[in-house]
Amino acid sequence: MGLVRNGEIEMAPREAATVTACLIIIGNEILSGRTPDRNVAYAAKWLNEKGIQVREVRVIPDVEETIVATVNECRATFDYVFTTGGIGPTHDDITSASVARAFGVPIVRNEEARRLLEDQYIPGDLTEARLKMADIPAGAELIENPISRAPGFQIENVFVMAGVPAIMRAMFDSVQHRLVGGAPVASRQVACFLAEGQIAKALGAIQDRYPDLDIGSYPFWKMRKFGVSVVLRGTDTDILEVATEEVRDMIRGFGGEPQDESGD
Amino acid sequence: MGLVRNGEIEMAPREAATVTACLIIIGNEILSGRTPDRNVAYAAKWLNEKGIQVREVRVIPDVEETIVATVNECRATFDYVFTTGGIGPTHDDITSASVARAFGVPIVRNEEARRLLEDQYIPGDLTEARLKMADIPAGAELIENPISRAPGFQIENVFVMAGVPAIMRAMFDSVQHRLVGGAPVASRQVACFLAEGQIAKALGAIQDRYPDLDIGSYPFWKMRKFGVSVVLRGTDTDILEVATEEVRDMIRGFGGEPQDESGD
Numbered sequence: 405m406g407l408v409r410n411g412e413i414e415m416a417p418r419e420a421a422t423v424t425a426c427l428i429i430i431g432n433e434i435l436s437g438r439t440p441d442r443n444v445a446y447a448a449k450w451l452n453e454k455g456i457q458v459r460e461v462r463v464i465p466d467v468e469e470t471i472v473a474t475v476n477e478c479r480a481t482f483d484y485v486f487t488t489g490g491i492g493p494t495h496d497d498i499t500s501a502s503v504a505r506a507f508g509v510p511i512v513r514n515e516e517a518r519r520l521l522e523d524q525y526i527p528g529d530l531t532e533a534r535l536k537m538a539d540i541p542a543g544a545e546l547i548e549n550p551i552s553r554a555p556g557f558q559i560e561n562v563f564v565m566a567g568v569p570a571i572m573r574a575m576f577d578s579v580q581h582r583l584v585g586g587a588p589v590a591s592r593q594v595a596c597f598l599a600e601g602q603i604a605k606a607l608g609a610i611q612d613r614y615p616d617l618d619i620g621s622y623p624f625w626k627m628r629k630f631g632v633s634v635v636l637r638g639t640d641t642d643i644l645e646v647a648t649e650e651v652r653d654m655i656r657g658f659g660g661e662p663q664d665e666s667g668d
Numbered sequence: 669m670g671l672v673r674n675g676e677i678e679m680a681p682r683e684a685a686t687v688t689a690c691l692i693i694i695g696n697e698i699l700s701g702r703t704p705d706r707n708v709a710y711a712a713k714w715l716n717e718k719g720i721q722v723r724e725v726r727v728i729p730d731v732e733e734t735i736v737a738t739v740n741e742c743r744a745t746f747d748y749v750f751t752t753g754g755i756g757p758t759h760d761d762i763t764s765a766s767v768a769r770a771f772g773v774p775i776v777r778n779e780e781a782r783r784l785l786e787d788q789y790i791p792g793d794l795t796e797a798r799l800k801m802a803d804i805p806a807g808a809e810l811i812e813n814p815i816s817r818a819p820g821f822q823i824e825n826v827f828v829m830a831g832v833p834a835i836m837r838a839m840f841d842s843v844q845h846r847l848v849g850g851a852p853v854a855s856r857q858v859a860c861f862l863a864e865g866q867i868a869k870a871l872g873a874i875q876d877r878y879p880d881l882d883i884g885s886y887p888f889w890k891m892r893k894f895g896v897s898v899v900l901r902g903t904d905t906d907i908l909e910v911a912t913e914e915v916r917d918m919i920r921g922f923g924g925e926p927q928d929e930s931g932d
Contacts, residue, residue: 429725431884432882432884432901433884433886433899434708434709434712434725435712435721435722435723435724435725436712436713436716436722436853436855436901437708437709437710437711437712437713437716437722438855438886438899439709439886440708440709441705441708441709444698444701444704444705444727445698445701445703445704445705446701447701448698448699448700448701449700449701452700452701457699458699458700458701459699459729460699460726460727460728460729460734461693461698461699461725461726461727462724462725462726462727463708463724463725463726464724465723465724466884470724492864492885492887493864493865493868494864494867494868494871494872494885495868495871495872495875495876495883495885496875496883496884496885525865529865529866531865531866531868531869532869533865533868533869533872534865534868536868568887589700591700591702600756600757600758601757601789601793601795601797601798602793602795603758604757604758604759604795604797604798604800605795605796605797607758607759608758608759608797611759611760612759618696619759619760620695620696620697620730620760621756621758621759621760622697622702622703623756623832635697635700635702637696637700
């Protein structure tokens with residue numbers, strides 16, 4: 405909490421800090437099923453590598469009240485909030501104005517953003533609708549968009565980015581230096597052709613012995629056989645290795661053959 | 669609101685009712701980026717065809733407090749809540765117990781569910797871990813799982829389903845007769861090779877003239893050209909047709925060639 409607003413926390417041992425994030429995906433097209441989400445998995449992995457754990461995702465419509473309420477709830481709950489979508493030139497692009505309202509600040513034409521757009525369009529093409537993309541909450545810092553120039557912005561711990569996957573990815577790279585992560589979460593993944601129900605009790609006992617790890621179990625169906633992937637996640641790689649070896653032993657104990665997989 | 673709990677609303681004209689839903693995707697594997705979501709778009713389209721509009725999606729971790737708080741908030745806000753994930757046999761499958769706590773009811777071994785599992789497994793294989801899948805909140809009604817038998821359940825307006833896509837889809841089919849939809853939302857989609865910023869102002873004016881429609885604009889890049897798809901959604905197909913024709917005319921007015929697409 406308050407990580408970005410308070411430099412002090414950086415002095416704490418990095419191992420001690422758990423840094424959390426929430427993604428807010430803004431767009432009727434995701435909620436209608438028209439556009440399958442392609443951003444959550446990418447953002448989650450990218451942030452995780454930086455020691456920032458995505459703890460919640462919300463997909464919400466282009467409705468001002470909902471955006472305002474969601475942004476305000478999430479920015480009070482998580483260290484970082486990343487929104488995607490709704491910062492283009494059309495009437496349904498209301499994210500910037502809604503975030504301004506969430507922070508209780510006016511939305512103003514940002515001169516730096518306007519210059520970026522002027523460089524991008526030939527003069528007659530820079531319509532008022534496109535200029536709207538230079539309207540940013542007062543006090544926000546721009547987020548560079550190397551692809552189509554129209555910037556995102558950061559205000560306190562909220563990062564407002566485009567929904568187009570390639571632009572969102574570039575914007576994450578643009579803000580990397582502004583983010584302070586905690587201990588990166590490492591993972592190990594072991595699969596076997598045993599059923600989840602066979603190993604459930606023994607796996608639960610391993611989870612009980614390693615409360616600092618997050619152990620998940622994911623059934624699959626492959627080569628006409630049921631199997632299960634066990635994923636272990638934690639910040640202490642020594643403990644992770646010991647627990648992973650216990651999972652392998654447990655699988656062997658049931659007559660299975662543990663196979664290491666590359667996990668996330 | 670209160671639709672499932674109150675038969676009266678069914679007497680209202682179908683056109684008048686807007687029926688809303690929230691999806692709660694429960695699982696650390698989605699939040700870590702390990703498993704890309706494959707359920708939201710399917711569920712959104714399936715529900716939309718039944719006249720049920722998905723207004724929010726939440727992706728949350730396997731954490732009891734979070735599940736309880738999210739289920740309670742969402743079941744008070746939306747007509748229907750559908751959860752996916754966390755109803756298997758392992759230690760991290762805590763959805764059923766958490767939903768019981770959200771409703772303030774005990775979780776009990778359901779005899780019908782136990783029989784389903786007994787039919788599915790040879791006697792020695794029905795471990796205590798697997799029997800846990802027969803533990804259901806008191807008063808809940810089972811949701812049939814034609815694929816692997818272990819059932820989901822419905823309690824009031826909350827439907828608890830599996831996260832495995834094939835099973836989730838089958839469970840939606842199982843509960844179809846229990847759902848009462850409002851007016852189905854129809855959509856039209858028109859694409860053109862114009863930039864979003866060119867048509868933004870004129871499109872906003874069309875949205876202003878048809879406040880009952882939801883008009884979205886989605887840029888794309890195809891055959892080395894920028895284009896935009898305009899999606900119009902609404903419950904009144906006559907109005908939808910008229911507004912769609914205005915969009916086509918507007919595109920022609922900018923020198924573009926409107927192309928009808930199949931929308932969702």
